[in-house]
Amino acid sequence: MIKLTINGEPRSLDVPADTPILWVLRDTLKLTGTRFGCGMALCGTCTVHLDGNPIRSCTTPISMAEGKHVTTIEAMEKDPLGRRVQQAWMDEAVAQCGYCQGGQVMSAVALLKNNPNPDDAQIDRQMSGNICRCGTYPRIRKAIHRAAAAAEKNAASIGEPLFTEVKA
Amino acid sequence: MNDSIVDPNVEQAGEAELEIANVSRRRFLRGLTATGALVIAARWTPAAFAAQGEDPDNPKKYGAEAMAHGWVDNPDVFISIAPDNTVTLINHRGEMGQGIRTSVVMVMADEMGADWQKVRVEQAIANEEKYGNQNTDGSRSMRHWFDPLRRAGAAARTMLEQAAAKQWGVPLAECRTGVHQVIHIPTKRALSFGELATAAAGQPVPDRKSLKLKSPDQWRYIMRKPQEFPKANVGQPLAVDGMDILTGKAQFAADVSWDNMLYAVIARPPSYGSAVKSFDDKKALAVPGVVKVIQMPTATQPSGYEPMGGIAVLAESTWAAIQGRKALAIEWDNGPAGANASYDSVAFRKLLEERAKKTGKIESKKGDIEAARKAAAQSLSVNYYAPHMAQAPMEPMAAIVRINGDKADVWTSVQNPQAARDGVAKRLQLKPENVTVQCGLMGGGFGRKAKPDYVFEAADLSKAMDGRPVRVQWTREDDLHNGFFHAVALEHMQGYLDDNKRVSGWLHRSLAPSISSLFAPDAEYQSAAEMGMGIRNMPFDIPAIQQENGEAEGHIRIGWFRSVYNVPHAFAIQSFVAELADLAGKDHRDFLLELLGPDRKIDPGKEDIFNYGEDPARYPIDTARYRAVIERATKEAGWGKKMPPNRGLGLAVHNSFVSYCAIVMDVEVSEGGDVIVHRADVAFDCGPQINPDRVAAQLEGACVMGTGIALMTQITAKDGRIQQDNFHQYLVPRINESPREIHVYAVNNDLDIPIGGVGEPGLPPVAPALCNAIFAATGKRIRTLPVADQLKS
Numbered sequence: 001m002i003k004l005t006i007n008g009e010p011r012s013l014d015v016p017a018d019t020p021i022l023w024v025l026r027d028t029l030k031l032t033g034t035r036f037g038c039g040m041a042l043c044g045t046c047t048v049h050l051d052g053n054p055i056r057s058c059t060t061p062i063s064m065a066e067g068k069h070v071t072t073i074e075a076m077e078k079d080p081l082g083r084r085v086q087q088a089w090m091d092e093a094v095a096q097c098g099y100c101q102g103g104q105v106m107s108a109v110a111l112l113k114n115n116p117n118p119d120d121a122q123i124d125r126q127m128s129g130n131i132c133r134c135g136t137y138p139r140i141r142k143a144i145h146r147a148a149a150a151a152e153k154n155a156a157s158i159g160e161p162l163f164t165e166v167k168a
Numbered sequence: 169m170n171d172s173i174v175d176p177n178v179e180q181a182g183e184a185e186l187e188i189a190n191v192s193r194r195r196f197l198r199g200l201t202a203t204g205a206l207v208i209a210a211r212w213t214p215a216a217f218a219a220q221g222e223d224p225d226n227p228k229k230y231g232a233e234a235m236a237h238g239w240v241d242n243p244d245v246f247i248s249i250a251p252d253n254t255v256t257l258i259n260h261r262g263e264m265g266q267g268i269r270t271s272v273v274m275v276m277a278d279e280m281g282a283d284w285q286k287v288r289v290e291q292a293i294a295n296e297e298k299y300g301n302q303n304t305d306g307s308r309s310m311r312h313w314f315d316p317l318r319r320a321g322a323a324a325r326t327m328l329e330q331a332a333a334k335q336w337g338v339p340l341a342e343c344r345t346g347v348h349q350v351i352h353i354p355t356k357r358a359l360s361f362g363e364l365a366t367a368a369a370g371q372p373v374p375d376r377k378s379l380k381l382k383s384p385d386q387w388r389y390i391m392r393k394p395q396e397f398p399k400a401n402v403g404q405p406l407a408v409d410g411m412d413i414l415t416g417k418a419q420f421a422a423d424v425s426w427d428n429m430l431y432a433v434i435a436r437p438p439s440y441g442s443a444v445k446s447f448d449d450k451k452a453l454a455v456p457g458v459v460k461v462i463q464m465p466t467a468t469q470p471s472g473y474e475p476m477g478g479i480a481v482l483a484e485s486t487w488a489a490i491q492g493r494k495a496l497a498i499e500w501d502n503g504p505a506g507a508n509a510s511y512d513s514v515a516f517r518k519l520l521e522e523r524a525k526k527t528g529k530i531e532s533k534k535g536d537i538e539a540a541r542k543a544a545a546q547s548l549s550v551n552y553y554a555p556h557m558a559q560a561p562m563e564p565m566a567a568i569v570r571i572n573g574d575k576a577d578v579w580t581s582v583q584n585p586q587a588a589r590d591g592v593a594k595r596l597q598l599k600p601e602n603v604t605v606q607c608g609l610m611g612g613g614f615g616r617k618a619k620p621d622y623v624f625e626a627a628d629l630s631k632a633m634d635g636r637p638v639r640v641q642w643t644r645e646d647d648l649h650n651g652f653f654h655a656v657a658l659e660h661m662q663g664y665l666d667d668n669k670r671v672s673g674w675l676h677r678s679l680a681p682s683i684s685s686l687f688a689p690d691a692e693y694q695s696a697a698e699m700g701m702g703i704r705n706m707p708f709d710i711p712a713i714q715q716e717n718g719e720a721e722g723h724i725r726i727g728w729f730r731s732v733y734n735v736p737h738a739f740a741i742q743s744f745v746a747e748l749a750d751l752a753g754k755d756h757r758d759f760l761l762e763l764l765g766p767d768r769k770i771d772p773g774k775e776d777i778f779n780y781g782e783d784p785a786r787y788p789i790d791t792a793r794y795r796a797v798i799e800r801a802t803k804e805a806g807w808g809k810k811m812p813p814n815r816g817l818g819l820a821v822h823n824s825f826v827s828y829c830a831i832v833m834d835v836e837v838s839e840g841g842d843v844i845v846h847r848a849d850v851a852f853d854c855g856p857q858i859n860p861d862r863v864a865a866q867l868e869g870a871c872v873m874g875t876g877i878a879l880m881t882q883i884t885a886k887d888g889r890i891q892q893d894n895f896h897q898y899l900v901p902r903i904n905e906s907p908r909e910i911h912v913y914a915v916n917n918d919l920d921i922p923i924g925g926v927g928e929p930g931l932p933p934v935a936p937a938l939c940n941a942i943f944a945a946t947g948k949r950i951r952t953l954p955v956a957d958q959l960k961s
Contacts, residue, residue, distance in 0.1 A: 020487065093410070132872075
């Protein structure tokens with residue numbers, strides 16, 4: 001049994017200790033927002049936070065998360081910074097196919113947590129582990145700047161309905 | 169795109185004439201809402217339309233008409249309204265990042281007057297007999313479907329107005345549709361779409377000829393950017409799946425689980441055609457969670473969309489299956505693979521270079537190339553080379569299949585759902601209509617997911633497990649090792665300048681394995697369609713032109729990759745123009761415009777030049793449109809301005825998928841040979857831009873992918889095996905390697921022009937523009953893609 005907290009919920013999991021966090025999330029817990037891209041920590045699609053730090057869940061065994069907090073894209077709606085980043089992503093219409101964007105958002109939130117107002121070089125450095133094959137990088141850069149500016153300008157608006165959209 | 173191939177798995181147009189007049193009303197009422205929905209009888213069919221043609225016995229078909237199962241504009245197929253005011257619109261095309269789920273629905277919603285916030289989107293299952301063509305490639309969705317979808321929306325609006333007029337007992341002319349309601353103009357009474365839904369369902373469908381379409385100034389969303397939306401919608405994101413993507417809720421192929429499902433990964437043959445000689449699965453079966461190991465048959469060559477075969481490991485989790493596969497011991501028999509088992513891409517390049525010394529099959533001949541050669545004041549003869557590539561969509565392929573008696577269900581993401589459906593039906597010996605293929609979002613396609621081989625693998629494994637649900641998961645290594653690869657290409661060019669430094673002769677000898685080699689034995693030359701992607705439709709006004717097709721066989725599976733053969737052809741042609749300009753001592757842009765000659769429309773039908781399936785009369789090759797995009801891109805980029813040291817501007821233009829694109833790249837090459845792409849200026853003419861922000865997004869994406877093609881992306885083979893295992897060896901651009909700024913300009917964004925493609929035409933000019941910029945910055949000419957370490961000292 002491995003005990004850990006996932007998106008704020010305590011969990012006890014009966015899985016082999018060497019199973020990557022990615023497959024525990026996806027196959028055991030059906031938290032499918034964290035996605036498989038390469039299996040070698042090369043593309044960042046599977047990025048989650050372990051005690052607040054971004055990690056590649058495809059190569060991190062679940063045993064490493066024992067007693068720790070795992071946070072996934074599914075929890076970002078309830079995270080003020082996560083919401084701000086999501087809104088900036090919507091405003092810049094970043095996503096194309098969308099497959100990598102959960103990982104991109106997780107990396108961006110981690111970046112902004114440590115550096116609330118990054119410049120382009122800092123964005124490039126922090127985000128270069130996340131591949132987007134559709135090529136949304138110019139908009140990702142803009143969205144991160146937008147999220148940073150929004151934080152500075154009006155932190156109070158967080159929590160209000162920020163967007164409307166069509167449900168598929 | 170795949171216009172070039174007679175695909176054995178896909179019913180061809182001509183068999184597509186369908187009659188759907190007897191759609192059951194009850195079925196729709198039951199299927200969509202329990203309480204009633206707008207139902208409009210089907211009576212418009214491609215067959216009926218074809219019969220209106222001038223020659224009903226032999227109508228020449230183009231565009232959507234020529235596609236399998238054609239188009240459908242019957243509102244009943246796509247639109248339903250519930251009494252609670254919800255409008256459900258069906259998207260039948262594959263979403264892979266181009267935003268088609270938004271664009272398809274936007275067209276219908278706008279034309280019918282629906283409020284975007286009350287619109288729901290439903291993804292169609294594979295059923296071309298009902299929905300018309302669903303094969304999402306070739307940059308065709310808006311090109312083929314804007315008009316039919318607009319008519320479907322307009323018909324629904326008219327029926328709502330008819331229902332309102334009847335209820336009020338007033339003339340139809342006094343009723344007008346506002347936003348999600350019909351208004352009686354004299355009395356200002358209003359009935360909502362929901363209130364009218366049931367009555368509208370009983371209204372006759374308006375005749376297509378008398379149908380009143382909205383004028384463009386009445387549109388709220390079509391051809392507008394989000395900041396130009398009506399007041400009520402300002403700041404409202406249009407993207408259908410936008411927030412679901414960002415919260416992790418969106419469902420891709422691997423995001424659905426069915427009860428009792430097994431997870432499978434497959435050890436596939438290392439070379440195209442290799443078979444299993446023997447295998448030992450003892451250790452694999454000992455891995456906790458592994459349930460079964462199954463040997464799959466090796467397909468004979470040419471294998472089309474058939475799976476490659478190999479050994480499948482089925483387990484209770486993906487990780488267990490991956491671990492089980494690692495524990496397999498397999499001995500491969502390379503006999504059936506023949507020469508494929510020793511395929512070496514370096515040696516193959518040398519072979520193509522040897523062959524390029526001799527005349528190939530002459531595809532077209534204009535003027536006297538020999539005379540031009542003899543009379544030339546200056547000449548240039550060079551080879552360009554472009555490597556294999558893998559599409560490498562971020563979502564590795566995945567598919568789930570379960571079989572229940574005479575029915576099967578499929579959940580996957582494919583570009584061509586009908587091919588998946590019919591292929592599964594055939595191999596399981598089921599009726600096609602008993603196979604339900606439901607697609608999630610595609611995590612990128614780029615041509616890879618036009619081949620449903622992975623769906624067939626899941627079907628075979630489910631069958632082997634007596635119908636139990638099986639999800640096949642490809643890994644990145646599988647994707648790179650066992651793909652359908654972009655063709656390698658060797659382009660031999662000769663150019664001749666006369667005494668006035670004008671181009672008097674142009675010879676292009678192109679050698680590249682054909683996608684036909686996937687379907688036909690002995691397909692050793694590019695098809696007419698492949699030669700038509702940049703070469704045969706080249707518009708240059710040169711007295712002597714000879715275009716040749718050289719022998720090149722495929723030793724790995726060759727398949728569609730975004731923009732297909734336009735990528736190497738444009739690289740060669742647009743680089744060569746820049747080289748000849750340099751030879752002539754002329755400005756590249758001026759030289760390019762001179763080559764285009766006077767503004768004119770060239771009829772591709774005259775010489776039977778491939779025209780992406782479009783009517784040559786509607787879609788001629790228009791040199792004025794080339795000129796316009798060149799002038800716009802160079803103007804915006806400040807062409808001719810003084811550049812800092814080691815920095816230069818490069819230009820390229822290309823017409824593909826009946827759209828025109830010119831790009832200027834601003835590139836710096838560092839002392840150490842690193843390339844920094846400062847800026848891309850993209851002028852794009854696809855005619856009217858239905859969803860302009862998504863058009864811009866596609867071009868931005870093309871600039872990024874094209875930067876990869878220019879600088880780093882390649883697949884190589886040695887001893888019959890692909891040498892790239894994962895993203896540490898198969899290099900695609902990352903954020904720090906992509907252009908710092910990309911500016912996109914719409915040219916001829918005009919409804920009077922027939923719509924062109926969007927997803928692909930941006931890509932071909934990127935690599936030549938970038939390499940021309942490298943030349944401007946350094947004087948070094950890149951003739952081999954990718955640049956890789958060619959600029960390193």
